[in-house]
Amino acid sequence: MAKSPPSPSDAIHRRAEELDALDAILPFDRRDQLAALLTDDDVATLKHLASEGMGENTLRALASDLGYLEAWCRLATGAPLPWPAQESLLLKFVAHHLWDPAKRAEDPAHGMPAEVEAGLRAERLLRADGPHAPGTVRRRLTTWSILTRWRGLTGAFGAPSLKSALRLAVRASARPRQRKSRKAVTGDVLARLLETCASDRLVDVRDRALFLTAFASGGRRRSEVAALRVEDLVDEEPVRADPADKTSPALPCLSIHLGRTKTTTSDDSEHVLLIGRPVTALKHWLEEATINEGPVFRRIDQWGNVDRRALTPQSVNLILKRRCQQAGLDPALFSAHGLRSGYLTEAANRGVSLPEAMQQSLHKSVTQAASYYNNAERKNGRAARLIV
Numbered sequence: 548m549a550k551s552p553p554s555p556s557d558a559i560h561r562r563a564e565e566l567d568a569l570d571a572i573l574p575f576d577r578r579d580q581l582a583a584l585l586t587d588d589d590v591a592t593l594k595h596l597a598s599e600g601m602g603e604n605t606l607r608a609l610a611s612d613l614g615y616l617e618a619w620c621r622l623a624t625g626a627p628l629p630w631p632a633q634e635s636l637l638l639k640f641v642a643h644h645l646w647d648p649a650k651r652a653e654d655p656a657h658g659m660p661a662e663v664e665a666g667l668r669a670e671r672l673l674r675a676d677g678p679h680a681p682g683t684v685r686r687r688l689t690t691w692s693i694l695t696r697w698r699g700l701t702g703a704f705g706a707p708s709l710k711s712a713l714r715l716a717v718r719a720s721a722r723p724r725q726r727k728s729r730k731a732v733t734g735d736v737l738a739r740l741l742e743t744c745a746s747d748r749l750v751d752v753r754d755r756a757l758f759l760t761a762f763a764s765g766g767r768r769r770s771e772v773a774a775l776r777v778e779d780l781v782d783e784e785p786v787r788a789d790p791a792d793k794t795s796p797a798l799p800c801l802s803i804h805l806g807r808t809k810t811t812t813s814d815d816s817e818h819v820l821l822i823g824r825p826v827t828a829l830k831h832w833l834e835e836a837t838i839n840e841g842p843v844f845r846r847i848d849q850w851g852n853v854d855r856r857a858l859t860p861q862s863v864n865l866i867l868k869r870r871c872q873q874a875g876l877d878p879a880l881f882s883a884h885g886l887r888s889g890y891l892t893e894a895a896n897r898g899v900s901l902p903e904a905m906q907q908s909l910h911k912s913v914t915q916a917a918s919y920y921n922n923a924e925r926k927n928g929r930a931a932r933l934i935v
Contacts (some may be wrong), residue, residue, distance in 0.1 A: 554799055584614040584670075592697060603774070612690035615672050619643070622666040631695050634703035637688070638712055644679040644717035681717045729920075730880040732867075732889035733896070737762055743873040749835060750847050754833035754866055757844050758886070759825035761863075764803055766890030767819075769863040769883035771805060775843040777833065779804045788820055799826040805909070810812035819907050891916055895923035 586595075593610055604631070615657030620628040623639060646658030658678065667673035692704040703709065732740070740758055744751035760775075763765045767775075781804065785797035804818045807866050821829065833843065858866075860883075866880035867886070887908070894904035901913070910916040 568821075584617045585610075586617070588630075588698075588908065589613055589617065592694060596697065598892050603770075607823060609690055609694065615667075615696060616640075616687060617690060618667060618670055618672055619663065622663045623660070630698050631702040632691065633702040634706050634708060637691075637703055637706070637709050639710045640688070641684065641716050644684045645681065645713070646678050648677055648878060681713075685713070701736045711789075719913070731892045732881060732885040734763065734889075736876070736881075736885075736889065736895045737877065739874040740867070740870045743870050748850050749853070752828075752832050752835050753844065753847060754870060756825075756828040757863070757866065758870075760803075760829045760882075761886045762890055763823075763825040764819045764821050765909060766887035767805075767886060767905075769860040771865050772883075773842075773860045775857075776802070777838060777840050777843055780829075780843070781818075782819070788823070798823040799830075801826055817909055819909065888919060891919035892923055895920040896927070 593606065593613075596606055596609065617628050617638070618706065620626065620636070623643065624636070629636070643659040643663065651657045664673060688709075692702060695702040695704070730736070735920040737758060741755055742759060744754040744758075757772065761769075761772045781802045783800040783802055786800045787795045788798055800820060800822045802818045802820055829843075833839075836845070836853045837844070838853070841855065844858045844863070845856065846854040846858055846862065848854065865885040867881060867883050871881045873876045890908055891904055891910075895901075901917060905913070905916050908916065
């Protein structure tokens, strides 16, 4: 008697079990969704990339983008994502995501078709009301290109028609660029956040250490904060509060070894210093939570029990927004990236040189880091004060 072919639900369940091997990278609550969106070949590719040592954050982003691309392609064409993709499909992707709002008002068929949009919203994959951010579209095309190459194939991602379509579509969509955090978490904002976690409750001890560590270590990315481990912390000799004054008080100092980050390679050995109050707050948290190894910042349940698993990057963002609300600030204006932009803004306001600040923040782009300094210098300079 011949065996019946496996049902779609059996295939999804099998892919979900295979994705369990990536549970340290892919959020568990998205495992079943990704299992339904991805193909067997997609899952095999992700597992291969993980075994090759690709960074966790990069792999997480690739999986998320791949799931979106598969869902969009099925809704837009009725078929799975082809490898390699035809040039016409790449152009369709651009047309569906970057469109002219004025033209859409006149012609509802302009841009993403209504049934495709409805399908993506039903899958909770689409939240934007207007055209996508150009950066998001470019990133997903880059993901598509990377995964195509990993399959040993070549695509039409360098085609002149695609470059031209992107350039024209970005101009037509007229979407203003938005910062990752509309407002920076500068020193005054940080002080208000710390006021909300001034008690000795364990969750307050954790959040106080999290904010001080993330800010003082150069405005660390939320992924870096979530990935921080006790093994990454190295005690250093105490340093003087004022290096030029040998009689100034000694302050505790430790170095944080970051390993692979967004802008480093596996061969890099980047580290930053933490000095003074942030060191004290961090060690107090580790002592109170009895954490001697593994993740530094962890989830705390409603009964005050500390989990063994690390906070997720999204949790770091939600903690900051919750504290903003408690401090009387608008959570919609702030995100965890505000700690990064806030560090550089505060450094500029206090007269710290750009190279010195970049040594701590580990920004690779002078142009990007200098933008925060330019804004501070304009506000503190005389050019805008000719008539006051």
